[in-house]
Amino acid sequence: MKTFITSRRETLKLLGATGTVAALGAWSIPARSNGNAGHVVVVGGGFGGATAAKYLKRYNPSLNVTLVEPVERFYTCPFTNLYLGGLRTFESVGHDYEELKRRYGVNVIHTTAQDIDGANHTVRLGDGSTLRYDRLVLSPGVDIRWDALAGYDEAAAGKAPHAWKAGDQTRLLRRQLEAMEDGGLFVLSAPDNPYRCPPGPYERVSMVAHYFKNHKPRSKVLLLDSKDAFSKQGLFMDGWEQVYGNMIEWVSLSNDGRVVRVDADRLEVETEFGERHQASVLNVVPPQKAGWIADRAGVTDQSGWVPVKPETFESAQVRDIYVVGDATVAAPMPKSGFCANAQAKVAAMAIVSSLAERPMPPASWANTCYSLIAPDYGISVAGVYSVQDGAIAEVEGSGGISPRDVGADFRRREARHAVGWYNAICQDTWGTQPA
Amino acid sequence: MINIMQNTTRYLTPGLLLLAGLVFSSAQAEEISYDHAAMLAGSCFNCHGTDGRYGEDSIPSIAGNSREVLLAQLQAFKRDETPDTTVMNRIAKGYSEAELKALADYFSSIRD
Numbered sequence: 001m002k003t004f005i006t007s008r009r010e011t012l013k014l015l016g017a018t019g020t021v022a023a024l025g026a027w028s029i030p031a032r033s034n035g036n037a038g039h040v041v042v043v044g045g046g047f048g049g050a051t052a053a054k055y056l057k058r059y060n061p062s063l064n065v066t067l068v069e070p071v072e073r074f075y076t077c078p079f080t081n082l083y084l085g086g087l088r089t090f091e092s093v094g095h096d097y098e099e100l101k102r103r104y105g106v107n108v109i110h111t112t113a114q115d116i117d118g119a120n121h122t123v124r125l126g127d128g129s130t131l132r133y134d135r136l137v138l139s140p141g142v143d144i145r146w147d148a149l150a151g152y153d154e155a156a157a158g159k160a161p162h163a164w165k166a167g168d169q170t171r172l173l174r175r176q177l178e179a180m181e182d183g184g185l186f187v188l189s190a191p192d193n194p195y196r197c198p199p200g201p202y203e204r205v206s207m208v209a210h211y212f213k214n215h216k217p218r219s220k221v222l223l224l225d226s227k228d229a230f231s232k233q234g235l236f237m238d239g240w241e242q243v244y245g246n247m248i249e250w251v252s253l254s255n256d257g258r259v260v261r262v263d264a265d266r267l268e269v270e271t272e273f274g275e276r277h278q279a280s281v282l283n284v285v286p287p288q289k290a291g292w293i294a295d296r297a298g299v300t301d302q303s304g305w306v307p308v309k310p311e312t313f314e315s316a317q318v319r320d321i322y323v324v325g326d327a328t329v330a331a332p333m334p335k336s337g338f339c340a341n342a343q344a345k346v347a348a349m350a351i352v353s354s355l356a357e358r359p360m361p362p363a364s365w366a367n368t369c370y371s372l373i374a375p376d377y378g379i380s381v382a383g384v385y386s387v388q389d390g391a392i393a394e395v396e397g398s399g400g401i402s403p404r405d406v407g408a409d410f411r412r413r414e415a416r417h418a419v420g421w422y423n424a425i426c427q428d429t430w431g432t433q434p435a
Numbered sequence: 436m437i438n439i440m441q442n443t444t445r446y447l448t449p450g451l452l453l454l455a456g457l458v459f460s461s462a463q464a465e466e467i468s469y470d471h472a473a474m475l476a477g478s479c480f481n482c483h484g485t486d487g488r489y490g491e492d493s494i495p496s497i498a499g500n501s502r503e504v505l506l507a508q509l510q511a512f513k514r515d516e517t518p519d520t521t522v523m524n525r526i527a528k529g530y531s532e533a534e535l536k537a538l539a540d541y542f543s544s545i546r547d
Contacts, residue, residue, distance in 0.1 A: 053475070059473075181466035304531055338481050341481055342477065342478050342481065345474065345477040345478075346477075349470060349474050353470070361468055361474055362471060364475050364478065364534075366478035366481070366526060366529065368481070380521070380522055382522050383529070384478075384526060384530065394529075395528075395529040395530075397529075398525065398526065398530075399525050399526070399528030402521070405440045410521060413493070413521055414521050414522075417482075417522065418493060419491050420482065420492075420493035421482050421494070422482070424482050424483060424484045424489045424494060424529065425481045425482070427485065427489045428484055429483045
């Protein structure tokens with residue numbers, strides 16, 4: 001197994017390779033204790049949790065790491081829009097836990113976490129057993145607020161899917177798109193901030209439009225929005241016009257875009273000022289909150305999300321519980337898989353440092369979110385983040401969105417980078433190779 | 436190699452300097468520590484794979500590349516001197532010169 005922090009031989013190799021640093025005494029690689037250095041339980045095996053488990057073992061192989069994740073195969077939300085657009089199979093966004101088990105020695109338990117007792121440092125599992133932890137990582141993702149939008153409950157989602165968690169909902173939406181007749185209307189209701197994947201609704205309508213353009217060209221896309229502005233807005237709207245003409249219509253909050261009532265039986269939505277829209281396929285992206293286990297752990301606040309200490313992503317409310325990913329309040333970092341992975345590495349370093357009673361190096365995160373407008377038309381937003389004056393902030397001068405005034409070649413290269421990014425982050429998170 | 440201390444100390448009063456000298460005495464020897472470099476590099480893995488080893492036609496592997504070449508590339512991205520870049524110029528601007536050097540050190544040191 002390749003580990004990079006403990007081996008003396010690798011230390012020497014590293015110092016030799018970097019030349020001058022040895023003479024300065026820099027990069028003295030911290031020695032980690034052997035034997036059982038502590039037990040860290042990770043709840044949730046998505047981008048945040050799987051990355052945390054892997055990097056805990058990389059940073060200190062003598063840690064005992066247990067990952068609790070119900071499914072044996074995890075399907076990512078990123079790239080499900082490409083599945084909906086017909087660009088890839090659903091299986092191609094699935095990943096397993098074999099590398100974490102075999103290469104990194106993570107103990108993976110496929111069950112649910114039922115309850116968390118922060119005072120006693122225990123997790124109760126779905127099989128009735130209890131795990132004791134020295135540190136806990138929670139990567140609970142998001143849950144739907146079933147009480148936030150009139151008429152939209154779990155039964156309604158069986159007719160008007162949200163498809164905002166990858167799985168049966170995603171496949172249901174794809175089947176509905178396939179069954180729709182040419183000339184139909186696809187309606188997507190987008191929520192107010194914050195929610196998982198800020199550019200997600202806009203990439204989704206792009207991919208649905210791509211499918212329509214090729215298979216049902218008389219169809220239309222209506223995006224009803226609870227916001228007046230959205231991620232990469234100018235780039236998306238340029239691209240929609242260039243690629244899809246007037247197929248996609250976006251209705252902002254100010255233009256009565258906010259959906260206040262859903263009638264899933266009739267596939268009808270009603271907006272704030274009483275206008276009704278009848279859909280052929282209705283996709284409701286509802287308001288969200290941190291995954292429910294975060295409530296059980298006592299780490300959520302009144303907003304329904306999880307406040308964290310910026311330097312470490314330890315809960316601001318419960319000691320020794322670290323929370324990463326979409327569940328956290330980490331703005332200006334977006335709720336993205338990239339950020340969940342980056343946060344998990346910081347949390348893993350913080351845990352390893354705290355268990356070894358060593359200082360934590362300054363935290364650093366980055367993000368790049370690619371969106372596809374068409375298979376050869378990609379756009380991106382990037383950012384680099386650090387802790388400034390006690391809060392997470394974007395490093396001045398860094399990041400930003402793709403330029404607007406560039407040609408097709410630039411968009412084509414960003415579309416290829418999107419696929420390269422997906423393959424690389426899945427390798428870094430689960431160790432899986434592209435399907 | 437890496438000189439963050441000069442910039443930090445410039446703005447401190449003599450009294451604070453003494454205190455800073457105590458607090459930073461170990462940091463001064465290490466400057467950007469290995470853990471710090473590993474954490475900076477961690478963000479790069481999301482597109483270049485773990486330790487920069489994953490590469491395909493659109494995104495190159497960067498593991499084990501020459502330190503000098505990596506640093507020159509990062510500096511060129513940061514200064515907008517690489518005309519055909521799409522995103523690396525936006526990312527490189529998020530890192531100080533010392534951090535770029537630490538990243539070049541980190542990825543050049545990766546061996547099988």
